[in-house]
Amino acid sequence: MTVGALVLDDEQSYADFATFVARARSLDPAGAMRLQASGSVLAAYVGVFEGRGLLGEGTVVGLRATTLAQPATVDLTVPLAALGDRLARAAVPGPDGSGVLLALPPVSASASWAAMAPPRSGWEPVGVISTSVLTSVARAGIAEVAQGTGPSAGAPAVTDLRQRVWGRLATTDPAVVAGAAFAAYALGFLEPGGESTLASQGRWTRLSSPRGHVLVR
Structure with missing residues (x-):
């Protein structure tokens, strides 16, 4: 074809x-x-x-x-x-x-x-995180960004805030970058009542559910 x-x-x-x-x-x-x-x-x-x-x-x-x-x-x-x-x-x-x-x-x-080419093999399991926990991380980050990006906020300030909020490790067990939780939530990868697995390979981390994967470098 x-x-x-x-x-x-x-x-x-x-x-x-x-x-x-x-x-x-x-x-x-x-x-x-x-x-x-x-x-x-x-x-x-x-x-x-x-x-x-x-x-x-x-x-x-x-x-x-x-x-x-x-x-x-x-x-x-x-x-x-x-x-x-x-x-x-x-x-x-x-x-x-x-x-x-x-x-x-x-x-x-x-x-x-x-x-960038994320690895296709060699992933080592890290742990499991529930959908409810990941959803809470995503929603808390969304609220924090919304509160800190008012009409008077300039583009550099907004960019800096988003990097700080989504680039930090969330207090989950195992720990996951908040931006990964947001991506899984926003892209519809989180199944209600389900869970996602966390794996790592070199510089990469992967958050996976039956609906999709989030890759973090």
């Missing part, structure tokens, strides 16, 4: 992917998504927080995997807005009548986090 389109498994997969893109877009309307497919799985990465310095410390990226009805090989980064426009259209069956066609935007995007 061509690189210009992918075939998702079914209409539910299409709807779930559209919801993921919409959530990512609500965080950064001018953001981008990296799409990687090798075989029958599409890995979709979205940047939540940009990192700092040459090593990109503090980078937070959301990752969601979607099953493809037809194998494909793709690796491109596209604007969320362009991808969202295509997903807003009615679902169209794949070329052979199976699956649902996802037309890819013809334009590319650039994002510093997209150049």
